[in-house]
Amino acid sequence: MTSARRRSYGVKGAPYAFLVPSTILFALFFALPIGYAVWLSLHKVQVKGLGLGADARREVWAGFENYAGALTDSEFVAGALRVLGYGAIVVPVMLGLALVLALMLDSEKVRLAPFTRLAIFLPYAIPGVVAALLWGFLYLPDVSPFSFVLQRLGLPQPDLLDGGGLYAALSNIAVWGGTGFNMIVIYTSLRAIPAEVYEAAKLDGATPLQIALRIKIPMVAPSLVLTFFFSIIATLQVFSEPTTLKPLTNSVSTTWSPLMKVYQDAFGKGDIHAAAAGAVIIAVATLVLSFGFLRAANSRSKQEEAR
Amino acid sequence: MPNTKHSRFVATAVAVTLGATTLAACGSSDEDGEAQSGPAKLTYWTWTPGMDKVVDLWNKGPGKEQQITVTVKKQASGDTLVTKILTAHKAGKGPDLVQAEYQALPTLVSNDAVADIAGESGDAKSKFADGVWQQTTLGTDAVYAIPQDIGPMMFYYREDLFKKYGLTVPTTWDEFAETARALKKEAPDIDLTTFSANDSGLFAGLAQQAGARWWTTEGEKWKVGIDDAATQKVADFWGGLVEEGAIDNQPMYTPAWNKALNTGKQIAWVSAVWAPGTLTTAAPDTQGKWRMAPLPQWSKSDNVTGSWGGSSTAVTTDSKHKAAAAKFAAWLNTDEEAVAALAKEGGIYPASTSAQLGGAFSEPPAFFSNQADFYTEAASIAKTTAPSAWGPNVNVAYTSFKDAFGKAAKDKSDFGAALKTMQDATVADLEKQGFGVAE
Known part of the structure; x- marks a missing residue:
């Protein structure tokens, strides 16, 4: 050798x-x-x-008995629908707010920018369970300061832990906690846009609004896609907020979201086999939805490049 | 490319070997050894606070003489621990002793996780009321655990507010309903109590008082009687009160519930012997204003109560020192000194009948300082506890209760339909698992 x-x-x-x-x-x-x-x-x-x-x-x-069982279980399907409804509120509101706040922070006339940025970001640093507990106390009519004020003003006090109000209540927790993180992501990519681009736009007579709509938003589109992607995944896996609110109200069942059903199967019923099937289904659905979205977003941006 | 293939093989082999050693390491951390006699080191999974201090008494006293050392591993309570025990048992890694709620015993027995200690439990049976002991035998000749604490149910009410609103303490459920209505008339904003769907044990105890037997056996088959006449009576009673608005429908153990109790917005609570502890934290401003009375009865001539909570000490099938473990379990729950320490350190209400009137219970709980005979009364109520009948999927029935009754309470709809849902879910689960189920 x-x-x-x-x-x-x-x-x-x-x-x-x-x-x-x-x-x-x-x-x-x-x-x-x-x-x-x-x-x-x-x-x-x-x-x-x-x-x-x-x-x-x-x-x-x-x-495939466990899979068939999960997919034909009305609670699992109902849970999936509930989560879709929840996501339909959370994702647009949270990303819309994050984008608007990022654009405002990026504008030239902003004061106290670092402080504001931190203040908006701070809720993200609070653990989800703590946030849900905190908001849960604020929602419960008997202990809520909001209800107290509304009562004093002689206004009706909506029960946010019941019916449609529950979606608003849960979405609010997610939006409160998640907006800051998404805003930072978008803001960071806004800062990366070279100053010459703005200079050129200003010379052409563009107003700040036009700059925002025509230059900033298209240029941060990749970040928007990214935050959207993360938000979809987080939504499909919602667990801690409804689980934390559950003891406070009769409106949240033990199987409110699909992941809660998986938890219930595994640790309530002790049926790890059904739980495993449910978990695999959620993983596949998350994968299909999120990558489906990524593909759609990519093909659109490629079309735009081609134009 | 032979090298490539070779390397890939090596990588896989390394991965597999590493995985195997990791698993083996997990498997060999058991240091109990295989000795059947001689010195024994036992681990004990329990959630009772202060248990380590009680176990110290054993390790320094009888345990030292018999060379049996017990180590406490603090655990989460209730269902979470059942899951953990079952998982550990699957891996053959269960501890020697576990704390188990009575209703969890059939599940543990059915998974072959707890051992029959009939031969080692000695004369422990004589220390407990029959209704309590029967829960650890599942109606067989076996003994699957030694009872530790019990939760006989009682009626708690605000003495001052009952006087203020001109109410008398109800002795039957009919009177209870009348009291609720009379209070609504007197003070529309105040509720006598609430129907809460977030603790299934309360409803199970109420059904038990009415004479329900949710799980019974017929030969090699289970018979589920959740939808029986006795339980239907209980469900309809509470459903009716919720529907007509005579009582509240919001869950217990919430900040809102605490506030309602603390400010006198709810003036009574159907609970168990451990209620003073809960009230101390939930309604601190009302100390000395509550009184305890026997649970209302279904007919004037009855004198029976249900139980809500309570647990036992079981020996696992994984234990290599079953006899030693059984010895400790019997000592822990029958020895006078041990039970007194359990009551003092752990705040439990002992299952052992003689201990219920022992030194630890000569004084009423601080929160009930106004009721000097609290524990004498409690002991006489405990004697009237109805027998209970648990099955192998109590957890499924309990979850189904929370969801079905939670929804029915919220919508103020038919509790009978919710009960049917609970029965169907329980039967369906038994059938799905392959248990023999009698129609």
């Missing part, structure tokens, strides 16, 4: 050697758990008779 050959072996093998750590981590903490979840979702526990005693339970192959 010549030394040249040995050297070539080392060079050729090097990339794979570098890949080893990440491959191991990927396999251990990503592929393996996902594979196990899928395996669980294809099995079920079969009980015999009274189910008392040592050999009463067996784990058997279930095929």
